[in-house]
């Protein structure tokens with residue numbers, strides 16, 4: 404029926420993604436937010452944190468390279484934990500025309516979908532707090548109809564979900580049936596997997612402890628050792644899960660599907676990245692309505708940083724008591740502090756003198772968006788409506804994609820918007836086998852996250868022992884929106900403490916700085 408439509412093919416570069424600033428002022432903070440009644444208005448939150456600092460000892464600006472969630476969070480925490488930054492100007496450089504980095508949306512046939520970082524765990528407190536503070540509406544997902552594909556057939560499927568608008572009891576029944584189906588195939592391994600993930604989360608939550616009980620860390624190793632998570636970066640996920648008592652079928656099927664979806668890699672990734680990936684399959688996941696990039700945009704706006712869009716930094720030169728940053732527009736900036744908030748692995752920034760960091764490869768994920776109709780024959784089925792809405796795949800050489808998921812269904816027959824992840828580009832010939840009809844296709848090649856390999860090695864947070872910081876070294880532990888925020892918060896505290904700003908601030912108003920965890924507990928109190 405749709406085969407005579409001429410397919411539209413687009414190679415989308417990040418520049419084409421619809422990411423950028425919008426005016427949030429018109430959005431109602433309470434309209435669609437999770438726990439909307441318990442929000443702290445942004446202005447009040449900022450004023451609670453404001454500290455009046457004396458002028459900083461060094462001259463120059465505080466410069467952040469990268470307008471993604473890590474750079475934006477660094478800017479936010481720096482300005483939240485101090486009032487004047489000792490008189491220094493905060494500059495954020497973003498080489499693209501929009502902020503957000505690996506958070507961005509893509510427009511397919513008029514509809515906007517997350518193209519990069521798309522889901523956020525309910526216990527990611529920084530991200531949740533950011534969304535609340537910025538008055539961003541959020542949405543949560545429903546149960547997926549998962550099918551595990553081995554290249555020939557679906558070796559496992561959850562139950563087809565009830566129609567939209569079904570009654571509460573029908574949805575409950577569906578979720579109960581799914582639990583029984585999973586239990587029948589994977590047995591007690593499911594509970595063991597859950598225990599493994601909950602233990603990781605319990606330790607990760609220590610990063611939200613109050614500042615009086617949470618040190619400022621100078622290395623990623625220290626951060627992880629303090630939480631008890633370091634050991635997980637020394638061994639593979641598979642080794643960890645076998646030790647935790649999971650059976651091989653669960654690892655080869657369910658766990659593999661999840662690591663391939665979330666990190667495009669097998670269960671040989673390091674244990675911590677693997678545990679974070681597994682947490683991304685829990686219930687209660689959420690996203691910002693209109694795109695998660697708004698978290699970065701909102702934080703940058705709130706921090707009042709001077710944003711240099713389309714200004715990439717080409718070189719960083721140590722000039723003694725400051726750094727000279729030279730941008731691709733030929734401008735030079737004197738910065739007493741420089742924060743690199745982007746992975747350095749595929750960048751050509753020249754450091755003088757050179758810096759030395761362990762080699763790290765980025766895993767490329769090709770995100771392919773198709774508006775069309777899947778070909779049931781490709782999956783050995785008779786009808787497109789029998790194809791599960793989330794197809795996960797096993798780690799087998801002949802399977803060309805990691806996953807295919809339905810983003811939206813349209814009223815015309817079996818027409819839908821699909822997102823596919825793969826390790827290599829999916830060319831037209833292959834897509835024409837997978838799809839019976841294709842109206843529009845958009846491809847994005849992401850340098851998505853580190854290629855994880857236990858034991859992980861970590862670049863220093865302080866790259867030169869002076870005032871040159873690297874947020875994205877933490878990505879070698881796990882790459883996610885929240886890990887970016889956690890790493891950024893630590894870097895902000897490290898900068899403040901190493902510039903000797905914090906002690907003066909604390910002397911003035913010791914009760915004013917509150918960690919998110921403290922605010923969280925107050926919030927809970929109010930809620931009760």
Ligand SMILES: Cc1cc2nc3c(=O)[nH]c(=O)nc-3n(C[C@H](O)[C@H](O)[C@H](O)COP(=O)(O)OP(=O)(O)OC[C@H]3O[C@@H](n4cnc5c(N)ncnc54)[C@H](O)[C@@H]3O)c2cc1C
Pocket residue numbers: 468469470471472473474496497498499502503504505506518519520521522523714715716717744745746750752768770849850851852875882883884885887
């Ligand atoms: C396909 C995909 C799916 C993902 N899914 C999830 C998910 O569901 N949930 C989740 O939590 N995470 C997910 N992630 C990971 C998450 O998106 C990233 O960990 C996070 O967004 C990284 O943020 P960042 O700010 O550290 O880096 P980036 O977002 O990469 O930001 C770095 C910024 O620096 C800029 N830059 C680079 N070099 C320069 C320069 N020389 N000068 C100036 N600017 C420069 C870049 O343009 C970029 O904007 C996913 C990632 C991808 C790619």
